[in-house]
């Protein structure tokens with residue numbers, strides 16, 4: 415197993431990509447601490463993981479998954495979940511900054527400032543805050559991994575998602591700078607840039623909003639977009655989770671400061 419005895423704090427893990435990452439990490443031997451705003455989804459994900467994950471070392475009385483609700487746009491909630499994860503599992507080896515939402519589908523000139531701030535806050539500010547909170551422990555131990563969930567939107571140009579693209583591009587800058595500071599202290603920091611993972615709620619809502627705005631059929635609009643990718647298909651949450659596992663395990667021990675495109679062939683840098 416690739417993550418034996420590792421403790422992973424995974425944000426946005428009640429559904430979608432975060433949930434797939436939590437399930438795969440637990441399958442690979444990690445104990446996972448889940449967080450999002452919706453308790454029901456966290457409870458279901460934790461229960462499913464606890465029912466199926468391999469047993470933790472016999473010395474541990476812990477279950478493989480635990481959770482706490484949090485709104486990561488609030489700095490106090492970021493601090494609280496780090497404390498709760500440590501209370502539950504004693505340490506944090508892996509931080510996955512995955513939580514996020516797309517925000518309104520609007521041109522720059524119409525984009526409300528409050529929405530811009532909210533989108534930056536959940537994607538970028540929370541990743542910064544959580545990194546600040548876990549790095550001292552990782553530095554003291556001389557090991558740790560941070561993975562930031564960016565997007566194809568950080569590397570391409572799609573209309574009507576200015577805050578989202580800015581947040582995701584900002585995450586790549588944060589990834590590189592944190593990696594530079596952390597590399598000689600045993601900590602690696604990377605990012606994933608997924609393409610369209612059409613099974614998730616965020617992606618479905620975005621597709622519906624875009625089709626409404628364009629006045630086109632949502633299925634046709636999606637197919638036209640997918641046809642622009644080399645593979646001509648969407649990515650799955652499971653495929654993103656497998657890339658996350660690679661970047662958070664020792665399999666990628668010489669990789670830091672990078673962004674890995676998992677987009678079926680869309681961005682090429």
Ligand SMILES: NC(=O)c1ccc[n+]([C@@H]2O[C@H](COP(=O)([O-])OP(=O)(O)OC[C@H]3O[C@@H](n4cnc5c(N)ncnc54)[C@H](OP(=O)(O)O)[C@@H]3O)[C@@H](O)[C@H]2O)c1
Nearest residue numbers: 426428430431450451452485486513514565610611614616
């Ligand atoms: N799907 C795609 O096509 C795609 C492509 C590229 C990148 N991504 C990125 O992948 C990540 C996961 O997205 P997804 O597609 O899996 O969407 P999703 O199914 O909607 O999941 C988003 C997760 O983030 C949580 N979240 C949202 N706002 C939050 C807040 N303020 N505080 C705490 N948790 C919050 C959600 O839970 P609550 O609502 O319960 O809080 C949920 O667990 C995001 O960063 C997204 O930008 C997705």
